[in-house]
Amino acid sequence: MSHAAGIRLTSDMGFSAAWLGLREPADLAARDPSLLEAAGACVPEGGLVLDLGCGTGSTARAFASIGFSDLRWRFFDNDPALLAEAARNIPQAEMALGNLVDIDVLPLEGVSLVTASALLDLMPQCWVEALADKLWQAGIPFYAALNYDGRMGWTPELPLDGAVTKYFNRHQRTDKGIGIALGPKAGAEAALALRSRGFNVTFADSPWRLGAAQATLHAELLGGIGSAAAEAGLNDAAEWALARCAAVEKSEGMIGHTDLLAIVPARASA
Numbered sequence: 001m002s003h004a005a006g007i008r009l010t011s012d013m014g015f016s017a018a019w020l021g022l023r024e025p026a027d028l029a030a031r032d033p034s035l036l037e038a039a040g041a042c043v044p045e046g047g048l049v050l051d052l053g054c055g056t057g058s059t060a061r062a063f064a065s066i067g068f069s070d071l072r073w074r075f076f077d078n079d080p081a082l083l084a085e086a087a088r089n090i091p092q093a094e095m096a097l098g099n100l101v102d103i104d105v106l107p108l109e110g111v112s113l114v115t116a117s118a119l120l121d122l123m124p125q126c127w128v129e130a131l132a133d134k135l136w137q138a139g140i141p142f143y144a145a146l147n148y149d150g151r152m153g154w155t156p157e158l159p160l161d162g163a164v165t166k167y168f169n170r171h172q173r174t175d176k177g178i179g180i181a182l183g184p185k186a187g188a189e190a191a192l193a194l195r196s197r198g199f200n201v202t203f204a205d206s207p208w209r210l211g212a213a214q215a216t217l218h219a220e221l222l223g224g225i226g227s228a229a230a231e232a233g234l235n236d237a238a239e240w241a242l243a244r245c246a247a248v249e250k251s252e253g254m255i256g257h258t259d260l261l262a263i264v265p266a267r268a269s270a
Helices: 017-030 033-041 058-065 080-089 125-138 161-172 183-197 212-231 237-246
Strands: 048-052 072-077 094-097 111-117 142-155 200-205 208-210 252-263
Touching: 017 058, 017 080, 017 142, 017 208, 017 212, 033 058, 033 142, 033 200, 033 252, 048 058, 058 111, 072 080, 080 094, 125 183, 142 161, 142 183, 161 183, 161 212, 161 237, 183 200, 183 252, 208 212, 212 237, 212 252
Parallel strands: 048 072, 048 111, 072 094, 111 142
Antiparallel strands: 142 252, 200 252, 208 252
16 A cells, blocks of 8 residues: 555555655655654654555655654555565565555554554545554554645646546545545544544644646646546546646646644553
8 A cells, every 4th residue: 555645546556656756755845844753753762663555665764854764664565566665765674564454453563653644535434443443542643644635726727627626536535445535534534533532633734836846746646636537527627637737837736635643642641
């Protein structure tokens, strides 16, 4: 399992290493730095971080970019090829191949922090609720970044921008293979689930800002957005994507995301 802001560029919830590499700089620029630092501060010296749907290890690199280069990592993914790439990139990390859908098999032993990036919007409500239960029972904080929140916008505007966003968001709420995905509601629903268990939850915006320097990523993204909107029933979505791609070096895009950090209050771990 790895992630594309909910946009599937390969089948069966899988994502290519090439796509993950293309989006990583935009992800890094979008992450809220204060929340990232607060998440790193949750891990004691020698502590272990479990990254769910790790892909090639981008979350670990994000922490390292702000000084948390000595964290110990356990990468969990259902894609052997991505885990192999993660092992090449960060050979000191533990690798765990498994079914992310089954909360009971998550390797939480010895873990001080659980992380996930661009993952929650793909998952169903029941999975988020089960994860919240599991983490509360274990007393483990949770950092979830880059959750798509339903906002998209471009300048200059095109008449179909609003309709594309509407239909794309409808597509985000379809079954990605394990149940109806939360899509744009993921961050808010996860925060609600975590708070209801007793976590203290902090929220932050983490939008992608796409300009000429991100033209290649932007073009790939537009194709995925157009395809999803078309699958959801928007007849002119393909034409919209072509028009947007033709002007990608002269336009700017914003794709809304949120980050959250859920911390166990001191009284709960006493």
